[in-house]
Amino acid sequence: MKFTVVIPTFNRAQLLKKCIDSIVVQTHPADEIIIIDDGSDDETEQIISSFQIRQIKYIRQQNTGQMIARFNGINMASNKWIALCDSDDIWEPNHLEVLNNVIKSYSDLDLVYSNFYEFGSASTLENKLQTAPAQWLEKSIAARENNTFFHQDLFKHLLYFTPIFQSCLAFNKESYFEFSAFSEEISKQNLGAEDFYSILIFALKGKVAGTFKKTVGIRKHMANHSASAAFSMEGEITIIQQILKENNRHPVVIDCLEEINNAIIQRQRALSYLYYEARDYKRFNAVLRAIPFEFKNMIKKCHLHLLSYFISDKQ
Template sequence: MPFFSVVVPLYNKQNDIKATLLSALEQSFRDFELIVINDGSTDDSEKHVLSLTDERIVYIKTENSGVSQARNLGIEKAKGTYIAFLDADDYWYPNHLEVLHGLCKSFPEAGAVTTNYEFLHPGGYIENTIFNDIYTGYTGIVNDFFKSSLKYRLIWTTAVAVKKEVFKTVGNFDTNITLGAGEDTDMWTRIALKYTVAYNDTITATYRLEGGNRVSHAQTLKRVFAKLDKFKEEEKNNVSLQKFLDLYRASYALKHKLAGDDKTFRYYYKSINSLKNISGKTAFLLKLPAPLLRMFYQLKQQLKKSNIHFDIYN
């Protein structure tokens, strides 16, 4: 039985998948299986996976059913004690699983263990994270997961590992949420409400924002976003959770206003518990007429080309 089962959902990432899988196969910690779930890719992704010969690779091809279903199938097939996730266009540093293994051994009570990560923007710009109440070099149990996740998300999918038995308690990824519209946020919230989370500040993973096939605002109307209503009771007694979820409600509201979906915009806007939970900048953007909001969005996209990056969390 391997210590880790690494689950890689794959859909049309022919330009990225081989490098991603090599970053896993080159790990210094080698006690793992690498489960690739080809979720109905229509490009040459399969060819690149099959070009790799390593006994740790488990290749499963399915009809296209979405990333949540692919991850759920990977969890079902996993033989490892912990499930680590790796998106098909992201990278691990060679020490990633070694650092996670150290966390697992030091903090066996934690339901999830995670490392620090970096964002790689188009053009090579690297953005580093800042987490509230967590000092540089910290290793240990996180005191307030949701407070620490208000600026950047403390758990990012490619940097986390979860005890397989935890999924028996919290359930699988929600297949009703689609196309990167909150599946991960929903899962990490469920886990953090029931278990402690252990963190190591070492950067061991790269989130490639320049990766192929990233979801954009243009696809908003095709996506089913997380409603977040299931956490209403917990929010009443957890201020940090309420602020954390209000950031997402504001983000989803802005996306739908940009896409011209006024009905869904109003739903998420009215779901925000308090505008005090979000920044003044975000509150200002929420009140802008849609045409003016689109102008600001286009400006943001132009600034990115000059490596000037910002979002509603900063």
């Protein structure tokens, strides 16, 4: 199987070099590597030029955001199967070989993915699939062969746990466009977790398989964890609501409306907690209005109101 690799990047020159280093040594070589430079003003172009490799295609564009940059790369891809990688992540040498084996294990697949681990200054995870909730794997897997598995009812299960990450997956390009796995509406909003949209669409409309093998390292940077988590949670809520709006007549969506609404409320509650921890009264109050009444949240609201009063009074 021939793979096109698509890498969107913005001002990550040194990290990008490590990413490309991990891709060009694959035991199942990539046929094409498309790097979309989303308007970087660092040494990105020089780093890419240092790789004298025929498979690499470098495209520079004005800054439009990662989602559009990735879409442009997908649109340019020459091969049927496209593997994605963020420019700060790395692949183990057997990543494409493992994905190729998953593709060969089941017929007519639309998306495949591998397991992953985290690395970097803020890493906490050694094996993503091992963190799955009780019974999640058993309920979401229809068939299993050695280290590979084929999913069933994945859309519903992804609402509660998402082991699929952008840098770990590959998909059929024809299916991507047939399913409309890119949302122009979502791309305009600069959301956290924007890749969640495409993953949910593939789970809703396509056939998905994976592997327990860890073949990808996801870099976790030292950052404001609460702010980053809130940004991602906001994005996931918006994406689920958008998919519900666009696919409200799809039989799977109709069948699991209760699970969809519960998933949104669950995320809103988590988001309210993050805003409470951050002492962000305005955003906490806005989320509070969207979720069912809970006495403990009213206590938190009073607490934040008093804090904001005393802080403003001192100023």
